[in-house]
Amino acid sequence: MSFDRSRSRWACALSIALVATFVSSWARRAAADPAPAAPSLLSGPEVRWLEQRGWLERDPARVLRALGPYADRVTGAEHVRLDDVRVAHIEALECVLGRVATQHLGVAQFFTDPLFRAGGASSVVVLLDPATLSVLDQIFDLHTIFPPLVVPAPPAAPVHMRFLLAGQGRLLMAYDGAASYAHRDDAYSIFGNRDYQVHPFARMTIGTQHGDPALLDLAVADGPRAPLQPFKKHVLFLWPEIHGLFVHGRDVTADTSVIDRKIRPPPIEWRSGPASGARRLAQNGCPADGAWGGMTAMPGARP
DSSP, X not given: OHHHHHHHHHHHHHHHHHHHHHHHHHHHHHHSOOOOOOOOSSOHHXXXXXXXXXXXXXXXXXXXXXXXXXHHHXXXXXXXXXXXXXXXXXXXXXXXXXXXXXXXXXXXXXXXXXXXXXXXXXXXXXXXXXXXXXXXXXHEEOOOSSXXXXXXXXXXXXXXXXXXXXXXXXXXXXXXXXXXXXXXXXXXXXXXXXXXXXXXXXXXXXXXXXXXXXXXXXXXXXXXXXXXXXXXXXXXXXXXXXXXXXXXXXXXXXXXXXXOEEEOOOOOEETTOHHHHHHHHHHHTOOTTSOGGGOOOOTTOOO
């Protein structure tokens, strides 16, 4: 009996501490001055250059094949206009993610870029299908909790991402199953726990909160017509809901129902190393530190 009471007191004290930390963190964020608007990673002329090369391509049939049974959900509940969707070829991703890697930024900074927000001047909607995602995972280490390939503990089979769609203020992902796995990056550890779960469908809103770029309204579903539910993380005896991610420079704060967790995930990296990545970019004509394809700079264009 005394052991049970001790555990109860410990659990209560920890819960109070977690809630107090959450309230304090929220108050600090709300009181902070709005962050200045960051320039987009990609200018309008550079987007058009990728389209002219055929690396951002209109292909409605390929889009529908990738979306599969989620097409109605994407166009209905998520209000994405499929006519605006461009299929991203691996060369386009090398160009853009190569620039992200050079700046030592991560996936949260990339997907909260003004490029993917609704109504942005250089707004674009891109789709990554299974073939592109497979190659992407071989070229870049994204260091994300939603990787293209999820490898759970044996004997469970790997789970593959079927599509990723970003743009018009939405970030949508689908997998061919569900799985729990241990993330290998210590940055994602919460009280020593690095276990995360992927669901067949995940969605987020790309926007801003208190002046910071943010991925908001994070939710998951267990199928094309299944209802949305909170995305949860197992922490000790708790299952806090992760509502969104707030980006502060290279840091990311997870907004949860219990405690805000500020982390600095590793940046996106070339698996072959930065020198090899630089050679690939030069071959594509889009080096991270120069104009793409020898294009002439336009007024307001980012070099």
